[in-house]
Amino acid sequence: MTGESDATPNNFIRQMIEKDVANNKHNKLVATRFPPEPNGYLHLGHAKSICLNFGIAEEFDGWTNLRFDDTNPDKESEEYMAAIKRDVSWLGFEWKSLCYASDYFDQLYDYAVQLVKDNLAYVDSLSSEEIRTYRGSLTEAGQPSPYRNRSPEQSLELLEGMKKGDFEEGEHVLRLKIDMASSNINMRDPAIYRIKKTHHYRTGDKWNIYPLYDYTHCLSDAIEGITHSLCTLEFEDHRPLYNWVLENTGPPGKPEQTEFGPLNLEYTVLSKRKLIQLVTSGVVDGWDDPRLPTIAGLRRRGYTPAAIKEFCNRIGVTKSAAVIEMQVLENCIRDELNETAPRRMAVLDPLKVVITTWPQDDIETLTVANHPNQPEMGSRNIQFGRELYIERSDFEEVPPPKFKRLISGGEVRLRSAYVIKCDQIIKDDEGNIIELHCSHDPDTLGKKPEGRKVKGVIHWVSARDGINSQIKVYDRLFNRPDPLAADDFTEALNPDSLTVYDSAVVEPSLKGEVAGARFQFERQGYFVIDTASTPEQPVVNRVVSLKDNW
């Protein structure tokens, strides 16, 4: 692909790992994990993490686990797990092991029991509101819970009761005993187990308590032998806790957490919570709506794994909170499809043209290259006849300055065919242009016209042979670059994010193309055959427009 970054992506994490390997750290092993919670579909932000985790392990001959962080059965589902697996695979990555945090529930519980015995954890019986109050604030130290000095024996008994289901949700919680006065709020005796009597899709009804993230994640990393635990910036404050748990439980592995900046993209949202809101409210048509920055949405939109990976390369990995412009993403898919997509012609908004100088029933077969600079992509035949369709926007009665297309009395080149001249405009009673009568210059097929210059070229489709297609053109989902900065982000939704062209006409060669096939419709953009296509009528999504410097 043109423009593809040739160098290995260099960033501070890669440099750190390179150093680790050189220093024989972790016995030169680079083991990473991609640990999504199965509570939604993956999006571009996850793609960045996936490319980083799988990419870096691959580069250093290590491995990567896919681990579901399934510690909150209230929000998680198997549908999401299936979608996540499909998306990671589609991106082209292979995990070493498919893991689940729930696989470690027994071990996690054993470690918790040991922490209680070591007087490093206790059962607190304060309500969640009381715990919040006791925690203090950003500027005030917290106060110890009255239950903090409960004896290990008593805590153990209560913990056992919590596990067996003797208590109601919220009655007790298991907390680490660290430092209520810590300037890092995460260290003020964080809860590590809560009572939750929810059925778990993997462990069934075995557990009435479920471990929390800070406790689960580091131990899961250690148990799996992860060496480099890469996560986003918001967990930076959690690193001391991550290390505290590992130091005080002593699992076999010694993973180290390193944080990088999350992805932000203009004119969209990359937050599972916000995305789920758009999906459930019906603002968009499911998780794979082509307007969404989900992997499933991008796939349906016509993006390729290579383009998404290239995007991840181009944006880099740093510790700053970067906001990437949409053009960076768009240019990745343009660069790829410019090279690989066969060219076709399609008219989204048809305007009929009658070539009055062309005999009524004559048909001429034209052989047209599938790609202007790649002859190896071959050619196809298209029919030229008396009646054609051109794009309504390619004709102007009162043209703006520098308009290079068809005007009254003017000439224009029909792409791969003849130069025509507009002789007459036909209008209906209301004054709408319904048809154009043109004459053609028979001496302009494959050659320049004699004695004059025709600068415009427009696309067309034969009225007799063209087939109807539904073409969907997408625009940005939000009309401001930072929708989350609005009081209510749904108010920033772009009402014109989808335009459907029901009477589009495409070359007959598009008939029967399989979903996922990509083309360039000349002068317009790159398009992909949608899964909703039927053998009779192709349904086509616009991936991205061509650049338009006019």
Place this chain on the structure above:
RNA sequence: UGGGGCGUGGCCAAGCGGUUAAGGCACCGGGUUUUGAUCCCGGCAUUCGUAGGUUCGAAUCCUACCGCCCCAGCCA
């Protein structure tokens, strides 16, 4: 006003005491072109948040200040 981070052109981002301060996206020219695309050529930071300091030499080291992001779930 506690703690943790981040500040290099419009947006990303290399840079790791001695370089004319990479590269991509965007933008502005000019050339080729039967896609206003692609491609090609050229332009685009005397300066690295600001102010001091160290040094023969600072985007890189030190100090202070300024700005922005994250943290007070029994979410992850």
